[in-house]
Amino acid sequence: MDNAMFCYQCEQTMGGKGCTKMGVCGKTPEVANLQDLLIYQLKGIACYAKPLIDKGELIDKTIVEFVENSLFTTLTNVNFDVEVHIQLLKDSQKIKEALRSKAPKGDYPEEAKYNLSATKQQMLEDAVKAGLMYDKDLNPDIRSLRHTILYGLKGISAYGHQARFINFYSDQVDQFYFRALEAITNDDVGVEELIRWTLRTGEIALEVMRVLDNANTTRYSHPTPHNVNVNIKKGPFIIVSGHDLRDLEMLLEQTDGKGINIYTHGEMLPSHGYEKLKKYKHLVGNYGSAWQNQQKEFDNIPGCILMTTNCLMKPRESYKDRIFSTGVVGWDGVIHIGRDENGYKDFSPVIEKALELGGFKEDEEEKEIMVGFAHKATLSHADKIVSAVKNGDIRHFFVIGGCDGARPGRNYYTKFAEQVPKDCIILTLACGKYRFNKLEFGEVCGLPRLLDVGQCNDVYSAVKIATSLADAFDTDVNSLPLSIVLSWYEQKAVADLLALLSVGVKNMYLGPSLPAFLSPNVLQYLVDTFGLKPISTPEEDLKSCLQQIV
Template structure:
């Protein structure tokens, strides 16, 4: 049994059912099982924290931070370092004991009463009972909802981590981690209770994205439209990947005047829209395409790379020596840049590596794309947009976005975007946009037809834009000429989907395949309640979304 694993949290899971021998993401059974046990420990911690919260006691923010970072560590493509997991597990036991000593006496589930073993080998043996499929007799719909909640929490934790790093948080979200994790251990909860908790997870996802939006826009100012060069420049360089604006800012500060060019990569692309970041002249462009092409694109490049959040793939030997991680990201043998006591980081090992490697030998011809259409920038054109809709110049809005992945079926999103009629606007966000963001879409009613709203957490921006337009037309979001077409890969997309469902948004398209953790009955519930549709072909889906509003 020890070599076995079971994980079905991401879209690329084996055969659409679950990885049982090795993770498609690069996770070994050892890592998968340590992650199962860590989640099990977080559930146990939450069983003791929940009654304390209900008594009005304050849970130490260091404990909240631990739970948030541990959830984030287990998200797809974040951390592959066994020792990091063992350390987190040891810490989880200390926290559990602290809370256990304060919690009221009573009956607690096994997740709470379990005590961690001392060695990694023993932990791995224990991890069997933390496995997703361990309880064979559990109602599949209960299992499905419990894991949907946990995957939603993993997405929330990524956004919570990012906001907390710049000193923003929501007490409501902080408490919810414990309430929701406890709910996944609670056999007294009915299917209805768990559906309510799943929707509540969506509400908390909106709340955490709101906080992160506030954090990013107050600290770095509201994004504004800005052209970004997607080709390379001569000279030493650092590529910054992931999602974390504060890490990028510190790298920019520490490289100023050193003759080093800084490129964003992947979901860092929207950073070029923030005034407080784009003021640095050596932030010269965006390198490469979506995260799943990194092994090819980072191969032997003469510069340094920093992974700030998720989307790390198994590094090839050709660039492992120039790859750095920070925050909860980790791979065995790759240097992790730690947080100093004063909340800053020292990126000098990255800077030294970039200078030593020397960088690109010559400039490529510039090619620019436009970013920076967050809610503030887009809604500054609200009057133009509303008038264009009223006089028929703009017929429909499509939100096409989400997480990208490597499976062939994802060409659907490129084709869909290309086939959207000329009198429609496309809003895009997250790394799904790499499927089409370098194509020419032209303008409509004086606006670019493709508006890049930002990172995956900027679903919040898309919601804000939609609800403001709905108010302008004196209607609700579901009555707008708007279609949402989502691509999902990991658990942030689950948090985003739950967020949109919690707002009652109907008729969304989801692909390239449906989550393996959604049971047939739960899927039926989502279809019946929210008209959630699996994608079919770009032509059919376009036709039905346009027809729906113009009968």
């Protein structure tokens, strides 16, 4: 049992087929199997919750939050702590029993009837039947669609978690967790219906991104273009990684006036576009690059790191004493900062450690990049953009972004961006931007040629920009001079892709490799229905994009 696992939810899965001995992400078989069992428990909870929802009952928000956070915990590079998973499993059993007592009598699936065993060893033994490939006779297309929906749900849960932390949520999204989990457990749901559920998952992904956009822009105002220093400054410091703006805000409040510099890292970079965060003068810049370089970039660093969401990698001993986790993030032996009943987090241990370490000894010469081109900022130039396109001054738009990763071949995205003609505009988002966001792209028609739209959830912004431009041209998104070139790594990218498919976006390019959980038939359906294409070479794909007829 200790040496057996199967996981293929991320792009870097071993051999492009599945991790079976140890996760490429650093996940052990023990954690992998406990996560499988946790998902099994969530399915059981959903089987009891769905009939209650069908009767018009609202599931208690504490249960919704538990399901959401549990899904998020199992997303790639989030939590590797065995004891956290044991506690989640114990809590899941209590929730299941409570719902079981309220649900109508009936013949429920094994996931619902199962009762959690008492010890970790017994849980691990039980986890065998929760494995992704346990049912050897399951139709591979049904397995593929079920897992696609599940991974979309994991992405949705990450965005829902962020929004809920600042008290924004959607009843539609909350109910969908249970309805979708029940659907992928129900043997009466066949291929055609699962396809509909898959596209519905995309619709819900777009809805939760809308909620998160509303949450962030209501609390922090709409992003506006700002220059961000990407070099270091003298003095004690804390690097904040992940996505959760509320964590960053609380840390900025608690460090104000203490002589500590705050740097963003990874997907926290777009926070510099928000006026209500930028007002803190000790938010001095962005440190490093994408998540997969953290072990090298954090090595022996004379300051602290706070991981607020994914993506966490195994900390090296050279900085394990100065990296902290919060939210659902965790690693065995890493200090975790919890929250009180009001959502407040006391970051004193991080602050004290940063002061103790002393920080950087001298300034580097400043180098700046620009962020803040979410939908409101970009669409404020809509008239200029439409006029430039009609006049032939702007030829084409490219959305180049998504998750970055360490697999060879991701330099495709750098080369593609470099080769985009100078009369074209690039919109980028998520950590895939680090492949090229420090390069000089110049301007076209008075606009920067590289527009940083934001985090991975800001696919919502990209969709809003595209649909607004389509309206301005009295056409549809697929008739715009627009091409979408996506890189994917984990399950938020799955949710993003499904969101784009749900609004009918066609002819997207996806790489650096295709998901291992897509069966040949499911992949063919996506190719036939949506024109989904695997990337080839930058030269060939760029030529194909520019031949698109407007």
